[in-house]
Amino acid sequence: MADGCRQxxxxxxxxxxQACGFCGMPKDIWISRCAPHLWEEPPxxxxxGSGTVFFTGCNLKCVFCQNAEISRDHLGEAITPEALTERMLSxxxxxxxxxxxxxxxxxTESLIPVLKxxxxxxxxxIVWNSSGYESVAVLRRLEGLVDIYLPDFKYIASELSSAYSAAPDYAEVASDALTEMYRQTGSxxxxxxxxxxxGMIVRHLVLPGCRKDSIEVVRHLARLLPTDGFKLSLMRQYTPEFALHTPYKNLHRRVTDFEYTSVVEEALRLGLDxxxxxxxxxxSHFTPDFHEKQ
Ligand code: SF4
Known part of the structure; x- marks a missing residue:
């Protein structure tokens, strides 16, 4: 990172x-939790359980983040690459x-020797579980080191990705990232x-008041990738507790049955599995306790 971080x-x-960028973290690796986790998708x-390592900080920082303690408030501790390798092996x-x-x-750069x-x-x-807001050039560095990609695809509308994640280019960036992930792992x-x-499981969290965008996300994924090239995980676990501080009134409630079901029906109509x-x-029971002793 001689010319500054562009990861x-x-x-x-x-x-x-010398300083922290948008992700809020220094050069050293910081982790918040390292433990088996039973609340991922069944496979x-x-x-x-899945052997999760939650990293501190985030390059997206959505306003409704369910893991805000670690993504925004940076609860966690620094760990050397050698110690992290030992924790993962254990x-x-x-x-x-x-x-x-x-x-x-x-x-990513610091983790390449750890993964090797x-x-x-x-x-x-090895599962790479991310927001989908990744650069293709950096993802290429993970080729052969990651077996399963578990990215989000959060929004199509730039208005939503700007407001909730300060990323007006989210849909375009995530589309390129998912295409690269699929290229690496196949079906x-x-x-x-x-x-x-x-392979790849693409996650989409249905947000309250954003049903039409969710339907567009599902349609976009069906055009972007072969329908048998990935699994789609439609999540309804959105909880408003983490977004009550925001001015977005729609985020202050849960998703309705109608909102969630209509997105699922569109995915089924398109033949997505x-x-x-x-x-x-x-x-919030599904949010890990980051204070728990590990
Ligand atoms: S990871 Fe992204 S947000 Fe963080 S310093 Fe590097 S380029 Fe900036």
Whole structure:
């Protein structure tokens, strides 16, 4: 990063030895939680959990973020690449189905040697779990190191991505990123127990008052990628508690049955396959406790 950091599409060029850019983090890797997690999609969590590493800070910082304690308030601690490698290998030894790097985009360069070291010692699948706001050039550096991509595709309308994530170019950037992810992994591959070994699951969180944009997201994904080239995870776990400070009144309530069901119906009509969530998922119970001792 001699010329400043350009690891994400913010491209802000910050010298992270001296200051923090939009992502809010210095050059050192910071993590907030490293533990098995049972609340990912079924082929990721399986029966033994996904070995999640939650990274501190975020390059998107959505106003409704359910993990604001770590993305915006930076709860976490610095860790060396060597110590992180050990933590990941020890998670793998616990029997989790995969190692799941959550919101790691702003540390990609520092994580490449970590992923190489982990891969040299275990064949457990590596999951790259991200907002979808990634640059293709940086994603190419992960080729051969990541088995499963788990990106979001959050919005089509620039008005929404500007207002909620300060990223007017989100749809365009995420489209290119998902195309590159699909190029690297190909279509989903599962083991005999239904656990994912390779491929991509695209997540979309249905937001209150944004039903039409969600339907456009689903249509866009069906045009962007082969319908059997990815699984779609339609999430209804949006909880307003994290957005009550914002001026966006629509974000101060939960998603209605009509809003969620109409997006699911459009996905089914388009022949997309994947995962849905029940109404009981819309609770902060599904947000990990980042204060818990690990
Ligand atoms: S990762 Fe952070 S510092 Fe680097 S370009 Fe993105 S926002 Fe800027």
């Amino acid at each position: 994400c599409p913010r491209n802000c060029g910050t010298d992270r030895k 990721i969590s399986g029966t033994r 998670l793998a030894k616990e029997g989790v189905h995969n190692l799941n790097l959550v919101t790691a985009t702003h540390y 070291a982990v891969r040299a010692q275990t064949d457990i699948p 989903p591959v599962f083991d005999r127990d239904g656990i994912m070994r390779r 994947g995962y849905t969530q029940g109404k009981d998922s819309a609770t």
